[in-house]
Amino acid sequence: MDIPFCTNCSGSQILQRVDGVFALTKVEKKEGGGVNFFPASGLPVVAFLCPQCGEIKLLPAKLFNEI
Numbered sequence: 001m002d003i004p005f006c007t008n009c010s011g012s013q014i015l016q017r018v019d020g021v022f023a024l025t026k027v028e029k030k031e032g033g034g035v036n037f038f039p040a041s042g043l044p045v046v047a048f049l050c051p052q053c054g055e056i057k058l059l060p061a062k063l064f065n066e067i
């Protein structure tokens with residue numbers, strides 16, 4: 001996997017990897033409003049941060065063979 005660049009800045013700013021693996025938790029809509037969270041189910045992701053503008057980019061952890 002190539003190092004991602006920030007799409008918000010000049011396009012040449014390299015994003016910095018945030019240590020660790022994170023997850024986007026699965027949610028489902030409740031009847032009558034709100035959501036139910038299912039923390040045991042979700043998408044493992046790797047996070048990259050732009051040191052210039054603060055944009056965060058999330059990519060599936062499986063692309064980096066981390067999960």
Ligand SMILES: [Zn+2]
Pocket residue numbers: 006007008009013050051052053054055
């Ligand atoms: Zn940026």
